[in-house]
Amino acid sequence: MAGKTSDLLFRRVALIGIGLIGSSLSHVIRRDGLAEHIAVAARSQQTLDKAMELGLADSATLDAGQAVADADLIVLCAPLGAYAGIAAAIGPALKPGAIVSDVGSVKEAVIRDVGPHLPAGVHLVPAHPVAGTEHSGPEAGFPELFQGRWCILTPTAGTDALAIDRVKMLWERAGMLIEMMDAKHHDQVLALTSHLPHLIAYTIVGTATDLEEHLQQEVIKYSAGGFRDFTRIAASDPVMWRDVFLNNREAVLEMLGRFSEDLTAVQRAIRRGEGDTLHEIFSRARELRRGVIAAKQA
Amino acid sequence: MAGKTSDLLFRRVALIGIGLIGSSLSHVIRRDGLAEHIAVAARSQQTLDKAMELGLADSATLDAGQAVADADLIVLCAPLGAYAGIAAAIGPALKPGAIVSDVGSVKEAVIRDVGPHLPAGVHLVPAHPVAGTEHSGPEAGFPELFQGRWCILTPTAGTDALAIDRVKMLWERAGMLIEMMDAKHHDQVLALTSHLPHLIAYTIVGTATDLEEHLQQEVIKYSAGGFRDFTRIAASDPVMWRDVFLNNREAVLEMLGRFSEDLTAVQRAIRRGEGDTLHEIFSRARELRRGVIAAKQA
Numbered sequence: 001m002a003g004k005t006s007d008l009l010f011r012r013v014a015l016i017g018i019g020l021i022g023s024s025l026s027h028v029i030r031r032d033g034l035a036e037h038i039a040v041a042a043r044s045q046q047t048l049d050k051a052m053e054l055g056l057a058d059s060a061t062l063d064a065g066q067a068v069a070d071a072d073l074i075v076l077c078a079p080l081g082a083y084a085g086i087a088a089a090i091g092p093a094l095k096p097g098a099i100v101s102d103v104g105s106v107k108e109a110v111i112r113d114v115g116p117h118l119p120a121g122v123h124l125v126p127a128h129p130v131a132g133t134e135h136s137g138p139e140a141g142f143p144e145l146f147q148g149r150w151c152i153l154t155p156t157a158g159t160d161a162l163a164i165d166r167v168k169m170l171w172e173r174a175g176m177l178i179e180m181m182d183a184k185h186h187d188q189v190l191a192l193t194s195h196l197p198h199l200i201a202y203t204i205v206g207t208a209t210d211l212e213e214h215l216q217q218e219v220i221k222y223s224a225g226g227f228r229d230f231t232r233i234a235a236s237d238p239v240m241w242r243d244v245f246l247n248n249r250e251a252v253l254e255m256l257g258r259f260s261e262d263l264t265a266v267q268r269a270i271r272r273g274e275g276d277t278l279h280e281i282f283s284r285a286r287e288l289r290r291g292v293i294a295a296k297q298a
Numbered sequence: 299m300a301g302k303t304s305d306l307l308f309r310r311v312a313l314i315g316i317g318l319i320g321s322s323l324s325h326v327i328r329r330d331g332l333a334e335h336i337a338v339a340a341r342s343q344q345t346l347d348k349a350m351e352l353g354l355a356d357s358a359t360l361d362a363g364q365a366v367a368d369a370d371l372i373v374l375c376a377p378l379g380a381y382a383g384i385a386a387a388i389g390p391a392l393k394p395g396a397i398v399s400d401v402g403s404v405k406e407a408v409i410r411d412v413g414p415h416l417p418a419g420v421h422l423v424p425a426h427p428v429a430g431t432e433h434s435g436p437e438a439g440f441p442e443l444f445q446g447r448w449c450i451l452t453p454t455a456g457t458d459a460l461a462i463d464r465v466k467m468l469w470e471r472a473g474m475l476i477e478m479m480d481a482k483h484h485d486q487v488l489a490l491t492s493h494l495p496h497l498i499a500y501t502i503v504g505t506a507t508d509l510e511e512h513l514q515q516e517v518i519k520y521s522a523g524g525f526r527d528f529t530r531i532a533a534s535d536p537v538m539w540r541d542v543f544l545n546n547r548e549a550v551l552e553m554l555g556r557f558s559e560d561l562t563a564v565q566r567a568i569r570r571g572e573g574d575t576l577h578e579i580f581s582r583a584r585e586l587r588r589g590v591i592a593a594k595q596a
Contacts, residue, residue: 081573105523130523134587149522179519189516192506194523200498201524203564205583207557208490218487220589221477224447225403225428225492226499228590229527235587238580245568245576256565259505260558266501267554270543275379278543282536285503289432289533291518292526 007033009170014039014071016064016086018051019237020132021103022077023141026056028174031143041067050138065093073166076102080109080243087117096121099163103129105190105240107154107183109247115156123163126183128152129176130194134235147175148296154183191251195244196259199252201233202241305331307467312337312369314362314384316349317535318430319401320375321439324354326472329441339365348436363391371464374400378407378541385415394419397461401427403488403538405452405481407545413454421461424481426450427474428492432533445473446594452481489549494557496539497550499531 013035015022022040029035040057041064042048048060061067068074068090076083083104094100100122102110110126118124131149133140151171155164168178181189208219208227223231245252269277292298311333313320320338327333338355339362340346346358359365366372366388374381381400392398398420400408408424416422429447431438449469453462466476479487506517506525521529543550567575590596 130520132523150520152520189513189520190523192509193517193520193525196502197524197528199564199568200502200561202580202583203561204494204498204557205586206564206579207553207560209582209586210556210560211490215487216586216589219491220586220593220595222428222448222450222487222491223590223593223595225430225488226495226531227491228595229531230495231583231587231590232596233524233527234580234583236584238577238584241580242573242576246571246573249568249571253565253569255505256561256568258508259502260561260565262505262508263498263501263554263558266497266504267551267558270497270547270554271551273544273547275540275544278540279536281504282500282532282539284507285500285529285532286534286536288503288507288514288518289529291514292521292529295518295521297518297521297526298530 008036009034009166009173010072011035012037012039012071014041014067014074016041016067016074016076016090017078017082018042018047018056018138019077020136020140020145021129022075023051023054023056023138024143024145025075025077025103025174027141027143028146030055032173034170034173039067039071047138054138056138056141064089068098069093070095071098073170074098074100076100076104076114079237079240080104080106080247081239083110084113084117087114091117091119094119094122099123099125099166101125101127101167103127105194105244106248107152107186111156111183123160124155125159125164125167126154127167127171128154128186128190129171129174132236134232136237136240144175146171149176150179151176152179152181152186154181154186156183187248188251191248191255195248195252196255198233198236198241199245199256200259201230204230205234306334307332307464307471308370309333310335310337310369312339312365312372314339314365314372314374314388315376315380316340316345316354316436317375318434318438318443319427320373321349321352321354321436322441322443323373323375323401323472325439325441326444328353330471332468332471337365337369345436352436354436354439362387366396367391368393369396371468372396372398374398374402374412377535377538378402378404378545379537381408382411382415385412389415389417392417392420397421397423397464399423399425399465401425403492403542404546405450405484409454409481421458422453423457423462423465424452425465425469426452426484426488427469427472428488430534432530434535434538442473444469447474448477449474450477450479450484452479452484454481485546486549489546489553493542493546493550494553496531496534497543497554498557499528500539502528503532
């Protein structure tokens with residue numbers, strides 16, 4: 001399954017977890033011949049069978065320690081809450097010079113949970129490819145998922161520059177733009193651009209699920225008025241998102257606090273019938289949309 | 299521009315306002331030859347010129363009263379806040395037997411603002427085609443906008459059944475499914491499925507616009523993590539939405555109150571690190587998404 005030798009970035013890659021991101025990354029590695037061997041570890045045999053069936057793995061195992069043996073690059077593609085356990089399991093099996101990376105949506109937690117388990121001579125390069133869909137599982141992946149999106153790397157000071165470069169090259173080959181960032185800053189920015197939107201979408205859909213059954217059916221029926229977009233976001237993997245909120249608590253609560261204040265102001269404007277205030281808020285929001293379009297992230 | 303005589307539903311249709319919905323409706327009428335003449339009224343000559351240029355109008359005027367003269371069907375496609383003024387202007391010019399309808403997202407307000415200005419023998423059939431995009435203006439329209447979506451009619455008791463049927467047939471030709479509903483009930487259901495999602499999207503995008511400039515640029519850059527979907531919704535016409543909130547105040551505040559309570563509960567679960575609570579809320583939300591997909595409204 002390998003490509004031309006010149007395309008090879010790694011001899012052996014281990015993907016720990018093979019959901020939407022892991023499987024999409026596997027597709028990229030296959031497409032461009034970036035590795036000779038992809039070893040996949042997952043928690044269920046069913047997932048492993050599916051991964052093999054889809055050609056996402058050259059070898060598949062329930063034992064993460066076994067998957068990482070002799071691997072040059074290990075990418076954690078599991079929910080954040082599983083990182084500490086995975087790191088403890090793979091730590092002793094990592095070969096010197098191996099690079100450990102991940103795809104998690106929170107980055108300080110990675111340094112906290114994974115770092116202590118890595119032996120000397122193993123390089124930790126946390127990464128966050130900012131891309132996704134509402135679908136999950138190994139069948140959900142596709143190689144174009146990352147195209148034109150940003151990948152944020154958050155290595156700590158003193159991390160081996162060559163190791164960082166290798167991870168950078170991997171995501172560049174996936175079509176991503178690369179940004180380096182401090183882990184704490186990453187977590188603050190993403191709290192607003194990703195975590196808060198998901199939290200709000202989950203909450204409003206939750207509000208609807210509390211309605212009486214007949215009203216709930218109507219909400220579904222007439223969801224094309226805006227609600228359906230929230231249901232799409234709220235269809236994302238519940239375990240992954242639970243772990244995001246538990247692992248980026250402070251930043252999420254901070255952004256949630258700002259949002260709640262703003263919501264209260266809007267609520268007051270509606271109650272008082274202050275049309276000008278509403279119009280101004282809505283017009284400014286439209287401006288920011290233009291920025292998103294200009295940045296080609298629409 | 300007329301179709302076969304058998305396709306004709308109305309001889310002369312007047313569209314008061316020619317934004318996203320008005321222009322899309324005009325496209326449908328053209329495509330299927332549903333009227334002999336489309337008269338368009340708008341508040342600016344520029345909009346009228348554009349409407350003529352796009353072939354959306356057979357005649358165009360700044361004077362709504364002139365547009366409705368001799369019209370069989372008049373459809374208000376302007377922001378809700380303009381309804382009372384438009385109704386006062388067109389009332390005296392309406393011919394006996396004419397049908398006045400609209401496309402507004404709030405329905406009790408239509409009965410309140412338009413009803414009193416209509417002479418005896420004119421039929422009021424409020425309608426809400428639940429469809430849209432984030433784009434506005436006469437260039438934004440396209441005939442497939444309504445396909446497979448619901449159109450809710452909210453005539454008051456005693457409204458002429460034939461008039462209701464004519465409006466129903468119009469939207470059926472546009473590809474819509476028809477539902478009849480009490481105006482008050484409509485306003486409650488749509489407060490959750492449409493008004494609250496827009497309000498929340500506007501608010502969270504507003505929260506981002508309050509950030510320091512450099513952080514705001516990062517929010518735009520990494521918006522693919524969820525935020526961009528909110529910016530799309532928040533790109534909708536600010537005047538139209540201001541008027542929705544001012545005209546459906548009670549129902550929106552009621553739904554906003556429920557949402558705020560739920561948000562507080564989620565906030566508490568995050569602060570306390572209650573993963574099970576979060577997982578349960580997120581999983582239920584995913585279920586509702588399945589309902590939306592099953593109802594073909596995704």
